[in-house]
Amino acid sequence: MKKFTFLLSFLVLTCWQAAAQYGGPRLFLDVPSMYVYSPDVANIGHRLGAGTEIAMNVASHHGTIRGGGGATFTLDPQADEIQNTFQTVPYVMLEAGAGRYRSNGNQCARTKQDAYTYMAKAGVRYDIYTGDLRDAGKSGYLDYTVGAELGYFFIRDVFRNTELSATVNYHLKAEVVSATFGFKFFLNLRADRD
Numbered sequence: 504m505k506k507f508t509f510l511l512s513f514l515v516l517t518c519w520q521a522a523a524q525y526g527g528p529r530l531f532l533d534v535p536s537m538y539v540y541s542p543d544v545a546n547i548g549h550r551l552g553a554g555t556e557i558a559m560n561v562a563s564h565h566g567t568i569r570g571g572g573g574a575t576f577t578l579d580p581q582a583d584e585i586q587n588t589f590q591t592v593p594y595v596m597l598e599a600g601a602g603r604y605r606s607n608g609n610q611c612a613r614t615k616q617d618a619y620t621y622m623a624k625a626g627v628r629y630d631i632y633t634g635d636l637r638d639a640g641k642s643g644y645l646d647y648t649v650g651a652e653l654g655y656f657f658i659r660d661v662f663r664n665t666e667l668s669a670t671v672n673y674h675l676k677a678e679v680v681s682a683t684f685g686f687k688f689f690l691n692l693r694a695d696r697d
Contacts, residue, residue: 538685552577598626
């Protein structure tokens with residue numbers, strides 16, 4: 504219960520911060536994110552793959568709340584019959600992050616400038632298992648995450664752009680560390696006010 508209370512407080516604080524942003528919150532639609540994925544970095548040699556995600560971000564320059572979903576596609580590269588280890592896991596998630604989010608020192612979206620993301624984050628993730636790696640009676644798995652996200656992009660177009668992104672998450676129930684590295688193609692839906 505303490506973990507849930509902490510997570511809820513973190514989400515409310517980030518939402519309040521986004522609402523206080525001058526001119527209303529910034530809105531980014533990540534459509535899509537594509538990344539290399541390790542669901543357990545301690546076991547990276549036995550489970551590795553890729554993923555894709557679509558997410559909506561309600562943000563300020565100092566954090567975001569995002570909700571979305573996607574799917575991961577992993578396999579065991581060391582298995583004798585690799586094709587038998589392929590696993591697809593659709594998921595939905597809700598996250599909140601605090602730090603610098605797609606911003607720079609000027610807090611503006613003028614072209615020909617760098618923009619960065621570096622923030623701590625917490626969230627909830629629900630994995631929908633489609634294979635037989637879980638008991639037949641289990642249709643999914645809910646976990647809480649805490650982690651960090653780093654990102655960089657050069658502002659060429661204030662409406663659409665591509666961010667290079669890396670994330671690390673600790674899954675509280677599974678007690679594993681997952682990692683991603685890839686690209687986020689996104690639309691700045693408030694480009695005229697940013």
